[in-house]
Amino acid sequence: MAVAVRRRVSEPMIPYVGTIHGGLNPGEMVVIHGTVSRDADRFQMDFQCGNSNTPRADVAFHFNPRFKGSGQIVCNTLQAEQWGCEEITYKMPFEKGKQFKITFLILSDKFQVAVNDKHLLLYKHRINLERVNTLGIHYNKVKIQSIEFVSVIPSQGLxxxxxxxxxxxxxxxxxxxxxxxxxxxxxxxxxxxxxxxxxxxxxxxxxxxxxxxxxxxxxxxxxxxxxxxxxxxxxxxxxxxxxxxxxxxxxxxxxxxxxxxxxxxxxxxxxxxxxxxxxxxxxxxxxxxxxxxxxxxxxxxxxxxxxxxxxxxxx
Incomplete structure (x- = not known):
């Protein structure tokens, strides 16, 4: 298999809210390169169903690293302005002042997340994937170098x-x-x-x-x-x-x-x-x-x- 970057966003201003052109499809990836600020307490990346503020758009996948104590990753879904049950990963692959690479692999039934090429967590879909059309990155305690929307292309001759x-x-x-x-x-x-x-x-x-x-x-x-x-x-x-x-x-x-x-x-x-x-x-x-x-x-x-x-x- 080969991969192709179908769209790249370079050095976006944070907070960032951008349309995912073509939506998300199983087998695709969203790859984000960035740096955590030295005074970070948290940041979040949201795969959203639109960009409305009032009422707030549903969030299919809320990915929220928090640095308090030993650190944790909080994942959740927002529907009709109500948060669901949190899923917490007590493993912190991010370091203050350090660069990172997050790979969100889109599967038919879940998101699979790797940080710096190491598997981190799975998050099962609670909202139909077809509704997801927006990526939001919030809190200016993180600097983003690039966002890449990657498609998988079947190789010829297999x-x-x-x-x-x-x-x-x-x-x-x-x-x-x-x-x-x-x-x-x-x-x-x-x-x-x-x-x-x-x-x-x-x-x-x-x-x-x-x-x-x-x-x-x-x-x-x-x-x-x-x-x-x-x-x-x-x-x-x-x-x-x-x-x-x-x-x-x-x-x-x-x-x-x-x-x-x-x-x-x-x-x-x-x-x-x-x-x-x-x-x-x-x-x-x-x-x-x-x-x-x-x-x-x-x-x-x-x-x-x-x-x-x-x-x-x-x-």
Whole structure:
């Protein structure tokens, strides 16, 4: 997938209230770069249904960092001039005097928010997304460098990763129209793996998720060339290979665990000549040196665990 900035607002005056041309649609993002003032006590960003002051326009998503004490993020919805039940996140990724990047990912049932490329929170829609047409940024304790409205563009030349789901008898279905994204999922790569090829897995982590796995392996073999195993409850991302009837040494070190219950993710696996490079939601998170060297034998992707599988692709 590729992205395109369909509109950019540079250095707006705060308070800012601006029309979201074309509204908000699932799969789009609003990316805001700014700086928190050194004396900030709070600021807010509101996805609104219009810009009326009297009566006050409904606010579909009120995002309100507050710096009192250890800090918190308050989220809410305003309907008919009445606030609903607050949802509070006791995690403060913003620092006074420091720059930030907020990414609001628009999904069909919720907003997904990341700060400085790290997942922060989810907020389920309480107002129909089709009504949202205005962005408001309030309190002059924040300076905004840019607001970007980003559309996702389907890349050309992509091929479905799987030629089918595994049938009950263990054989592969060769009609891609019959492929179903059910777990456990096993699919054939469009072409054998090799340097320069990319595999993309899109899904949503279950709310009560324990773990899930994404494996690249040769056909007709119990060998696993690449085993990616995020363990959500323990916040550990295990990488390994299963060769010669045994597991190798686990690789676990990461600065940050990139998954959270309920979050949407796009995992990109890029095969280089010496290693795999793995990114989650556009952020590179790890490299894994090839332990299974015969890359051209790797033709199968297996996925299982506590996720809802949405799409699989390769090119």
């Amino acid at each position: 091929q479905p990763l799987s030629l089918g789901a595994v049938l009950k008898n263990g054989e592969m279905e060769d009609n891609p129209k019959k492929a179903e994204l059910v777990l456990p999922y096993i699919g054939r790569l469009h072409t054998p793996l090799g340097p320069g090829q990319t595999v993309v897995v899109k899904g949503e982590v279950n709310q009560n998720a324990n773990r899930f796995s994404v494996d690249l392996k040769p056909s007709d073999s119990n060998v696993i060339a690449l085993h990616l195993n995020p363990r959500v409850k323990s916040q550990v991302f295990v990488r390994n290979s299963y060769l010669y009837e045994s597991w190798g040494e686990e690789e676990k070190k990461l600065p940050d665990f990139p998954f959270s219950p309920g979050m949407y993710f796009e995992m990109i696996i890029y095969c280089d000549s010496h290693e795999y490079k793995v990114a989650v939601n556009g952020v590179h998170i790890l490299d894994y040196k090839h332990r299974f060297k015969n890359l051209s034998e790797i033709k199968v992707l297996a996925i299982n665990g506590d996720i809802r599988l949405l799409d699989v692709r390769s090119w």
